[in-house]
Amino acid sequence: MSGTFVGMPAFPTAARAALADTQLRHNLAHATGTIRAKRAAVVGEVEEWEELRLAGAAVKEAALRDLETHLVRLEESLTARGATVHWARDAAEANEIVARVARDHGVDEVVKVKSMATQEIGLNEALAEHGIAAWETDLAELIVQLGDDLPSHILVPAIHRNRAEVREIFLRAMGSVGRPAPADLTDEPAVLAAAAREHLREKFLRAKVAVSGANFAVAETGTLVVVESEGNGRMCLTLPEVLVSVVGIEKVVPTFADLDPLLRLLPRSSTGERMNPYTSTWTGVTPGDGPQEVHVVLLDNGRTRALADDVGRQALRCIRCSACLNACPVYERTGGHAYGSVYPGPIGAILNPLMKGTGDPQTDSLPYASSLCGACFEVCPVRIDIPEVLVHLRSKVVDGHRGDTVPKAEAVAMKAAAYAFSDSRRLGWVEKASGLAGRALTRLGRTTLPGGRSAAGRIPGPGAAAWTGARDLPAPPRESFRAWWRRTDGGRS
Amino acid sequence: MRVALMVTCVNDAMFPETGKAVVRLLRRLGVDVEFPAAQTCCAQPMVNTGYLDEAVPVVRTFVDAFAGYDAVVTPSGSCAGSARHQHGLVARRAGDPGLAAAVAETSPKVYELSEFLVDVLGVVDVGAYFPHRVTYHPTCHSLRMLGVGDRPRRLLENVRGLRLVDLPEAEQCCGFGGTFAVKNADTSVAMGADKARHVRETGAEVLVAGDNSCLMHVGGVLSRQQAGVRVVHLAEILAATEADAGGPSGHPQVGLAGEGAA
Numbered sequence: 001m002s003g004t005f006v007g008m009p010a011f012p013t014a015a016r017a018a019l020a021d022t023q024l025r026h027n028l029a030h031a032t033g034t035i036r037a038k039r040a041a042v043v044g045e046v047e048e049w050e051e052l053r054l055a056g057a058a059v060k061e062a063a064l065r066d067l068e069t070h071l072v073r074l075e076e077s078l079t080a081r082g083a084t085v086h087w088a089r090d091a092a093e094a095n096e097i098v099a100r101v102a103r104d105h106g107v108d109e110v111v112k113v114k115s116m117a118t119q120e121i122g123l124n125e126a127l128a129e130h131g132i133a134a135w136e137t138d139l140a141e142l143i144v145q146l147g148d149d150l151p152s153h154i155l156v157p158a159i160h161r162n163r164a165e166v167r168e169i170f171l172r173a174m175g176s177v178g179r180p181a182p183a184d185l186t187d188e189p190a191v192l193a194a195a196a197r198e199h200l201r202e203k204f205l206r207a208k209v210a211v212s213g214a215n216f217a218v219a220e221t222g223t224l225v226v227v228e229s230e231g232n233g234r235m236c237l238t239l240p241e242v243l244v245s246v247v248g249i250e251k252v253v254p255t256f257a258d259l260d261p262l263l264r265l266l267p268r269s270s271t272g273e274r275m276n277p278y279t280s281t282w283t284g285v286t287p288g289d290g291p292q293e294v295h296v297v298l299l300d301n302g303r304t305r306a307l308a309d310d311v312g313r314q315a316l317r318c319i320r321c322s323a324c325l326n327a328c329p330v331y332e333r334t335g336g337h338a339y340g341s342v343y344p345g346p347i348g349a350i351l352n353p354l355m356k357g358t359g360d361p362q363t364d365s366l367p368y369a370s371s372l373c374g375a376c377f378e379v380c381p382v383r384i385d386i387p388e389v390l391v392h393l394r395s396k397v398v399d400g401h402r403g404d405t406v407p408k409a410e411a412v413a414m415k416a417a418a419y420a421f422s423d424s425r426r427l428g429w430v431e432k433a434s435g436l437a438g439r440a441l442t443r444l445g446r447t448t449l450p451g452g453r454s455a456a457g458r459i460p461g462p463g464a465a466a467w468t469g470a471r472d473l474p475a476p477p478r479e480s481f482r483a484w485w486r487r488t489d490g491g492r493s
Numbered sequence: 494m495r496v497a498l499m500v501t502c503v504n505d506a507m508f509p510e511t512g513k514a515v516v517r518l519l520r521r522l523g524v525d526v527e528f529p530a531a532q533t534c535c536a537q538p539m540v541n542t543g544y545l546d547e548a549v550p551v552v553r554t555f556v557d558a559f560a561g562y563d564a565v566v567t568p569s570g571s572c573a574g575s576a577r578h579q580h581g582l583v584a585r586r587a588g589d590p591g592l593a594a595a596v597a598e599t600s601p602k603v604y605e606l607s608e609f610l611v612d613v614l615g616v617v618d619v620g621a622y623f624p625h626r627v628t629y630h631p632t633c634h635s636l637r638m639l640g641v642g643d644r645p646r647r648l649l650e651n652v653r654g655l656r657l658v659d660l661p662e663a664e665q666c667c668g669f670g671g672t673f674a675v676k677n678a679d680t681s682v683a684m685g686a687d688k689a690r691h692v693r694e695t696g697a698e699v700l701v702a703g704d705n706s707c708l709m710h711v712g713g714v715l716s717r718q719q720a721g722v723r724v725v726h727l728a729e730i731l732a733a734t735e736a737d738a739g740g741p742s743g744h745p746q747v748g749l750a751g752e753g754a755a
Contacts, residue, residue, distance in 0.1 A: 016679045025683075329666045333683045369677060371670025371684070372541060374637035391579075394543030395586075402546075410672075414539055418547035421502065421533040422554055431506050455716055466678035471685065471713030474507065481500050481509035485528050491516055 004122060005150060008340030010365035015334040024160050028335050031159045035326045038272025039379070046268070055261040057383040060317035063253050064307065070219040070252045071298065077222030081284025083294040094246055094299050095126035098211060101244050101295055102132050107209050110244075113226060113233040114138035115213025116154060116320055117246045117299055119342040123211065134211065135177075135203045137232040139196050146173035152336030152344060155270050155322040160335050163187040174199050200232065210236040210291070214247045215319065216262060217296075220255050223283045224296065227266060227276050237280050243291035248299050250307075250316040262319060265381035270321035302355030311392040312354040317382040318347055324376035324386060330369055339366060346376035350389045358396050367393035409462055424482070431480035438476030497559055498526045499567040499576075499603065501705075502534035508705045514732035515568050515606060518621075521732075522614055526566065531558040536583060537575035542672045545586040552583045556595040565602050566609045568728040570635025570703045573605040578638055605635055606728055607644040607703060617647045622735040624654030627725075628697035630688070630711070632704040633666050645703055645727055652730060660700075661691045669710035685714040693720055700724045 008014055018024060043049055063070055075085045088094035094117075102110055110127065112118065112134050124134040124145075136145045143158035144151050147169040151157030158166070170181040170192065179202055181195045212233065216225040224245055226233050237243060253259065267276040285294050307313050325331045325345030336344030340362050343351045349366040356363050367390045376386040401408065407415075420426045455472035459465065467473055479487070496519070500512040519526045536551035555576065559565045567573050577600050584593035610616055629649060635641045649657050668674070668684025675681075688711050692700050700715070702708050705726050712724035 012677050012679065015677065019679050019683050329668065329684050330677075330680055333687075334680055367543075368673065369680075371633070371666050371668060371673045371681070373633035373666035373670070375633075375664075375666065378637055391541055391543070391582075394541070395545045396543075398543035398545075410542070411544070414542065414544040414547045417534075418539060418544070418550055421536070422550040424531045424533050424554070424558070427502070427505075427533045434506055455713075463675045466675040467713070469678065470682040470717060471710060472716035473713060474709065476507060477509055479509065481505045481512035482528075482530065484509055484513065486530070490528060491513065 004125060005340045005342070008337075008362055010362050011338055011340070011369040012365065014338035014340060015369070018334045018338045023162070023165075024335050025333060027160055027162050028332055031156065032326045032332045035156075035272055039269060039323060039326065042268045042272050042274055045274075046264075052261055052265055053381055053383050056265045056319075056381055057317060059253055059258045059261060060250075060319075060382055061314075063258070064250065064313060064316055066254075067249065067252070067307065070254050071249055073219040073254075074217055074222060074252050075298070077219060078284055078296055079222075081222045083222065083284040083296050086295060086297045088246075088297050088299045088301070090301050091121035091126075094121050094297050094301070095123055097295070097297050098123060098244050098246065099127055099130045099132065101242065102127065102209050103130065105209055105242055107132065107207075109133040109135060109203075109207060110209045110211050111135050111137050111203050111207040111236050111240065112141075113210065113212035113236045114141050114157075114228065115211070115246065116342060117213045117248050118211060119151060121246065121299070121301060123246065133177075135200075135207070137200050137203065137236060138228070139193065139230055139232075142196055142200070143169060146170065146177070148173075150337055151342055153322060153325055154320050154343065154345070154347075155325075160337070163189060163192060166192055170195055170199075178202060204232075204235045204239055207236075207240050209242040209244065210240040212236060212243065212245045214245050214251055215266070216259055217247050217252045218254075218256050218259065219252050221283055223256065223281050225259065225263075226278075226280045227263070228278045228280070229271060229273075229276055231278055234278050234280050237282060238290045240291055242293040242295075243282075244295040244297065246297045246299055248301075249303050250318075266319055266321055269323040269379065269381040302357075305357060306351070306354035309354055309392075312350065312389050314384050315347065315350050315354055315386075315389060317384055318351065319382060321381055323379040323381065324384075327375040327379045328370075329373060329375065330371065334369075339369065341366075346370060346386045346390075347384070350384075350386055350393060353393050353396070354389075358393065358400050364397045364400075367391075367397060413463075428480075428482055431482060434476040435478050435480065435483075438478055494524075494563045495561070496524050496526045497532075497562040497565045498528050499532060499535070499559065499565045499572065500528065501567055501569045501572045503706050503709075504568060507709070508726065511568050511705055511726040511728050514726070514728040515566065518619060518728060518732040519566070521734075522610075522616060522619060524614070527562075529558045529562075533558070535572040535575040535580075537572060537579065538671055540575065540579050540583060545583060548583045549587045549589075549592075552580050552587075552596065553592060555580070556592065556599045559599050559602075560595065562602065564604055564609065564613060565599070566604050566606060568606045568703065568726060569705070570605045570632050570639055570641060571706060573603050573608075574634040574638035576600055576603040605639055605641055605703060606731075607635075607641050607648055608639065610648060610731075611644045618651035619648065619731050621652040621731045621733055622654050623652050623730045623733045625699050626656045626658060626697045627699045627701050627730070628658050628660040628692060628695040629663070630660055630667060630692075630700060630702045630707070631663055632702050632707045635703050636664060641703070648727070648731060649701065652733075653735075655730070658695045658697055660695055662687075663691075667707050667711045669707045671706070674710055681710070682714070685710055689714040689718065689720065692722055697722060699730075701727050701730055703727045
């Protein structure tokens with residue numbers, strides 16, 4: 001039902017369209033502002049928050065350092081407890097495995113727990129090609145699916161919608177895929193949630209096969225963990241006969257005790273709650289209780305590529321809390337669709353190039369979709385230094401173009417700047433030229449800045465036009481600091 | 494103590510009054526600051542755009558220019574952050590242990606102005622006078638990369654005549670971001686427009702910050718809006734005294750756009 005991000009333009013172009021959507025801007029500013037405040041309040045309650053962050057980062061780092069060992073251990077533990085483990089190198093393999101399980105049981109529908117891994121591999125679209133409907137049961141995912149829309153946030157995929165829009169989507173779309181919304185539906189959140197509950201209940205009770213992801217996978221016990229707020233996950237994980245979980249290989253943690261810091265960090269960072277309402281854990285098959293056939297698909301799909309990047313691998317610590325999205329001033333204004341991926345925001349700006357590799361114009365635009373303000377790193381519960389990785393990935397993008405026969409204007413400008421900045425005499429000549437330009441601009445300046453110096457209005461040319469389209473630019477001064485110091489002996493004469 | 498002024502390329506070429514203000518201020522506080530003429534740029538524009546090879550000769554020039562000083566003071570949180578947190582990365586890229594050693598020697602001696610005043614000189618009252626309603630924007634790199642904390646505010650609170658009003662959403666980025674301002678100009682301007690709105694909400698006459706690059710961006714938006722708010726670097730406010738506050742023409746001498754004599 002919902003579309004895909006295939007064919008999205010590079011970030012600056014997509015952002016321009018998003019920035020012009022006033023409803024979107026308003027919805028996002030309100031929603032991210034609210035979540036930011038909630039997070040700040042509950043994080044502020046924890047005196048040892050920094051120690052907790054360090055502990056969380058250490059757990060994930062230890063798991064990643066010896067990933068192969070822990071994954072094999074996880075497979076052994078799961079198999080011993082009656083689960084079937086599958087390994088998928090990429091999206092196509094993972095989708096095929098899930099489709100095969102569904103086909104083996106002769107079903108034409110599955111219910112889904114909210115899962116980023118299955119979004120990443122485009123599972124719903126792949127199952128649809130096999131004639132199998134995948135019903136999203138998380139409220140926000142349901143809104144996205146019914147609206148034939150794309151997710152714009154990791155935790156709150158319908159964050160770009162307000163309640164009036166949700167009401168309209170429910171009224172229009174629910175009836176075509178199941179129980180319709182009541183005709184007297186209002187946009188009260190409780191009324192909307194009740195309509196979703198009625199709509200979803202018949203799907204929960206009917207489905208034979210469920211598909212989930214997992215927040216964590218414990219190697220020593222073979223336990224998978226799903227953390228959620230609505231109880232839809234618990235329904236999917238317990239009612240159907242068959243459960244297939246698609247789990248990224250970076251979700252493994254060595255021991256059950258390792259869950260401790262992560263389960264404390266995640267809810268406060270994501271929903272701004274002290275504890276999430278539902279934490280479900282299951283370990284293979286429990287006879288007579290819950291799904292009697294359990295499959296686990298361990299997914300690579302670019303994770304080993306990210307792991308091989310010694311600066312970027314820290315991104316695999318990510319526990320998908322979305323705190324970086326909510327804190328990001330760029331995300332707050334453009335929303336998630338502009339990033340062209342199910343992983344938007346700061347973490348998406350590094351995960352996408354790390355997992356897909358650089359070289360594609362859309363992917364290569366993502367590391368530049370940041371002012372490097374550092375708000376993401378500040379809130380990350382597992383201390384991923386996102387600005388550091390962004391700068392690192394920018395250098396990979398630039399290095400990928402070093403062999404170009406016709407260099408980009410930016411590359412030429414940077415080479416010229418490096419030449420001027422490598423010798424102060426050369427910089428002095430540039431400043432002299434700039435002083436002359438300043439005199440010219442002062443004559444032609446559109447406006448006078450306070451203090452009397454002229455400002456340039458709109459100036460043509462790449463870079464200059466981008467700056468002066470909405471911002472004045474002070475005309476360069478007649479004399480640089482360097483020239484002043486030399487002329488006056490540092491102001492002494 | 495031998496103290497060098499790292500004026501930064503942006504201030505050198507575009508905002509020389511800020512450099513002159515640092516010189517006046519430090520001399521008033523008894524520091525005979527020197528200006529090593531070999532200095533150029535901290536290399537941040539190259540590093541943050543991904544041009545690491547191009548940054549290597551610039552970092553070499555930097556460490557050569559500032560070798561031998563006990564402290565390097567700069568009126569920029571961003572450039573101080575670049576010197577302290579990115580030069581090591583550039584040296585590793587160069588694969589040059591000599592450069593890495595020089596960076597390790599120089600980097601820790603680089604101080605943003607408010608750090609130098611409060612931590613090294615131990616002063617919060619620098620004897621300044623600036624009778625205006627002012628709001629302060631903590632720039633991202635001074636706030637999050639350096640952790641200057643409340644040092645700039647403490648300095649401003651001790652300026653006579655100055656009325657400091659809180660800026661809403663102060664800690665949110667203004668949207669400058671170096672080459673981000675042109676590579677993602679639409680998003681940058683959207684962020685700048687919100688920052689400018691918050692500045693106007695304060696009713697302040699002057700927006701102050703520790704980085705002229707950020708001020709050039711927000712000030713450019715405010716100027717285009719004819720908002721009636723000017724932007725002034727922290728150094729220029731701290732350098733201002735009762736003797737020069739009025740200035741001969743009645744206009745303050747310390748505006749970002751000011752061309753008045755030092």
